[in-house]
Amino acid sequence: MKNTPSNHPASLPKELLLLLITVAPIIYLFIIWNDLPEQVPMHWNFEGEIDRYGSKSSLGWIVLLINLPIYLLLLFLPKITAKEASITKMGKKYYRLRLTLQLFLSALVFAILLVSSGNTEIPIERLLGYCFIFFMLLFGNYMGSIRQNHFMGIRTPWTLENEEVWKKTHQLGGRLWIGAALIGFILLFFLPNNWALMSVVALMVIPLIFAAIYSFVLFKQLNNTAL
Numbered sequence: 001m002k003n004t005p006s007n008h009p010a011s012l013p014k015e016l017l018l019l020l021i022t023v024a025p026i027i028y029l030f031i032i033w034n035d036l037p038e039q040v041p042m043h044w045n046f047e048g049e050i051d052r053y054g055s056k057s058s059l060g061w062i063v064l065l066i067n068l069p070i071y072l073l074l075l076f077l078p079k080i081t082a083k084e085a086s087i088t089k090m091g092k093k094y095y096r097l098r099l100t101l102q103l104f105l106s107a108l109v110f111a112i113l114l115v116s117s118g119n120t121e122i123p124i125e126r127l128l129g130y131c132f133i134f135f136m137l138l139f140g141n142y143m144g145s146i147r148q149n150h151f152m153g154i155r156t157p158w159t160l161e162n163e164e165v166w167k168k169t170h171q172l173g174g175r176l177w178i179g180a181a182l183i184g185f186i187l188l189f190f191l192p193n194n195w196a197l198m199s200v201v202a203l204m205v206i207p208l209i210f211a212a213i214y215s216f217v218l219f220k221q222l223n224n225t226a227l
Helices: 014-033 058-078 082-087 092-116 124-145 159-161 163-190 193-226
Strands: 039-044 049-055
Touching: 014 058, 014 092, 039 058, 039 092, 049 058, 058 082, 058 092, 092 124, 124 163, 124 193, 159 163, 159 193, 163 193
Parallel strands: none
Antiparallel strands: 039 049
């Protein structure tokens, strides 16, 4: 008998795991709060140099506003999106996408907190570079399973208009992201710090540009064939 995607939300243990991953950086912030200086690094330039400081209270708000809103949005997305059925049909893969995104965001916040508290010798640009590569590898693996929606994915006028264009664009985008992540991982070993993060960011953006162009070309091809 053919398996069909589950229409039920993630089980309670899985949801609790996701929530724990979401709040882990907040818990860590509370643990190190008294050890943080009143002024902490808030922004780094592409040379890896601190170019702005802020209060640790501001850092606390940033930590709260990065993870929790995204968790809540994706938790209720199947109920608020105009394409509820598309999200529901993703079944377990939707949970895995949520898990991937929250792991990435938490890793990003942990990297910022570690550098702000002085608990790491690894430059911030390399830490962030590894976070982005980690996200690209995991998310790229599931990108092809994202169904049409207005919140997540490669949303161009052509992917939103045609379901086949959406599907093929995300399949291509996922493969390109995985390939780009592997290249980025190698580059991080050889490039100087000031080039490391810029290279990874470029490797994130360029495949998405190619995928967007592909969606336009494919849409035109399908329309011409239909005519």
